[in-house]
Amino acid sequence: MSRAARLVTVLSGAALLAGCAGAAPAPAASGDPLSGTVEVYAAASLQRSFDEIASAFEAEHPGVDVSAVYDGSSTLATQIGEGAPADVFASADEKNMAKVAAQAPDPQLFAGNTLVIAVPTGNPGAVATLADLARVTTVLCAAEVPCGAASATLLSNAGLTVTPASAEQNVTAVLTKVAAGEADAGLVYATDVVGRDDVEAIVPEGADAVVNRYPIATVTDAPNPAAASAFVAFVLSDDGQKILADAGFRAP
Numbered sequence: 001m002s003r004a005a006r007l008v009t010v011l012s013g014a015a016l017l018a019g020c021a022g023a024a025p026a027p028a029a030s031g032d033p034l035s036g037t038v039e040v041y042a043a044a045s046l047q048r049s050f051d052e053i054a055s056a057f058e059a060e061h062p063g064v065d066v067s068a069v070y071d072g073s074s075t076l077a078t079q080i081g082e083g084a085p086a087d088v089f090a091s092a093d094e095k096n097m098a099k100v101a102a103q104a105p106d107p108q109l110f111a112g113n114t115l116v117i118a119v120p121t122g123n124p125g126a127v128a129t130l131a132d133l134a135r136v137t138t139v140l141c142a143a144e145v146p147c148g149a150a151s152a153t154l155l156s157n158a159g160l161t162v163t164p165a166s167a168e169q170n171v172t173a174v175l176t177k178v179a180a181g182e183a184d185a186g187l188v189y190a191t192d193v194v195g196r197d198d199v200e201a202i203v204p205e206g207a208d209a210v211v212n213r214y215p216i217a218t219v220t221d222a223p224n225p226a227a228a229s230a231f232v233a234f235v236l237s238d239d240g241q242k243i244l245a246d247a248g249f250r251a252p
Contacts, residue, residue: 007123032063033226034064034226034230036047036063036064036224036227037224037227038064039068039069039089040088041079041088041089042076042088042089043071043073043076043091043201043214044070044170044172045092045113045191045192046073046092047172047243048104048247049191049243049247050068050070052243052247053234053244054066054068056240056243057231057234058238060234061230063246066228072142072145073092073093073145074099074169075170076089077100078230080104080219081100085223087218087223087224087225088216088222088232089104090110090214090216091107091146091214091216092113092212092217093212093214094213095146097215098218102220103219103220104115104217104218104219104220105217106218107215107216108216108217108252109213109214110216110235110236110240110244110252111249111252112211112212112214112250112251113191113249113250114208114210114211114250115147115154115188115189115210116187116188116189116190116193116204117186117187118174118175118179118185118186118187118192118201118246119185119201120179120181120184120198120200121197121198121199122200123200125137125184125185127184128202129204130204132185133155133162133187134163136183136184136185137182137183137185138162138164138165138185138187139164139168139174139177139185139186140166140167140168140187141171142230143166145168145171145172146212147187147189148168150212151187153210154206157206157209158204158206163206166183171192172192174186174187175188175192175193189212190207191247191249194248209248214249214252215217216232216235
């Protein structure tokens, strides 16, 4: 080999070594095939617990973003029936899940909830029992909303008739009016008052006999079916169930 040829060989080898030494190591693959956005349509009463579940799910699946829509279950069921791009539907009752059986054919129960009387802090209306709701300014959920149907059953079981000052489309709206002092009382879920200092809760007689059971399902035409299935599995897992239990939900 000529001296020139040897020089080219040495220089080429040195360049190769320098390139290898200076190159950053390739990032390790996470091994998680999930990516993209998963659209979760969930009952308003699930917002706090599902926000926490979404954060835990995203930490477990870094390539996925959870986008949640919270509203009354009847409103969400209507939107899904009209083709809203939902991946997952979590309803506050089985009746509204049944409305979208064609779009969400395999629901699974994941939580339960009962009603309490919510009053503003200090209880200015001196509410003590369900019967008091008939004499004070009371707000309830609309009849087509799960909390409204449960409220009607609870009051009927007690032999009471209450004419509400307003009928709200989700339980969050009821609680908002009570917390703001716009109403003396309202019927909301037990989970809605956990950790709040602007309202007080009274457990009415007969509450344990009226339990809302929450189903969850992946939507048949989910834009991101793999992430949807994984999200549902997380909600049903021990980790998901602990988050729900800590928020005050009971087992289904």
